Amino acid sequence: MEILKTKEAAELLSVSQTTIKRWAAMFPDFFPKDRLGHYTFSEQQISQLNHIKDRINQGEALEGIDRDLTNDKLPRGPLQEDTSLYTDGDPMNKIWSRIEYIEHTLDQKASEIVSVQLLQQRAELEDMRVMIKQLSATLETMQKPGSPSPSPHEELYPVAAGRLMSPPRKRGLLRSFFPFL
Numbered sequence: 001m002e003i004l005k006t007k008e009a010a011e012l013l014s015v016s017q018t019t020i021k022r023w024a025a026m027f028p029d030f031f032p033k034d035r036l037g038h039y040t041f042s043e044q045q046i047s048q049l050n051h052i053k054d055r056i057n058q059g060e061a062l063e064g065i066d067r068d069l070t071n072d073k074l075p076r077g078p079l080q081e082d083t084s085l086y087t088d089g090d091p092m093n094k095i096w097s098r099i100e101y102i103e104h105t106l107d108q109k110a111s112e113i114v115s116v117q118l119l120q121q122r123a124e125l126e127d128m129r130v131m132i133k134q135l136s137a138t139l140e141t142m143q144k145p146g147s148p149s150p151s152p153h154e155e156l157y158p159v160a161a162g163r164l165m166s167p168p169r170k171r172g173l174l175r176s177f178f179p180f181l
Helices: 006-013 017-026 043-057 062-070 078-087 091-143 152-156 158-165 173-177
Strands: none
Touching: 006 017, 006 043, 017 043, 043 062
């Protein structure tokens, strides 16, 4: 039994993800959300969505389909499906279905974590871009020969600023060996 995400179900039925979400929201008894608030679809639910799509393509309104679904013309969604899993006589089927469910939720959680990390890294990169632009603007104003106003560093440390502006003096050979001279 394969469990599909909204995106996979939308690709399978050739409709948009928004359409799948709208249909699932219209029929919450048949398409409940998981504990994280996401829709997941079993094969039975995909067939229900396909039935809804066919009825809409025939020109029927969602409200008319809603009446048919609530009159139990289609089998119920995952609630009955979950109970049928545990009425099976084979315990290995229970274990395998549980393992598949856990793998699916782990995969979904890993995808969400990667998405969050990417968004954080993009925000950090944008902050760095802004900082680089500010630094380049500051450097441009410092490099102009007749800058209109001295920077705050020049006001606080005039001796150091003077040394930075003037070229370094050549030291004689004797003074390089004996700095006290």
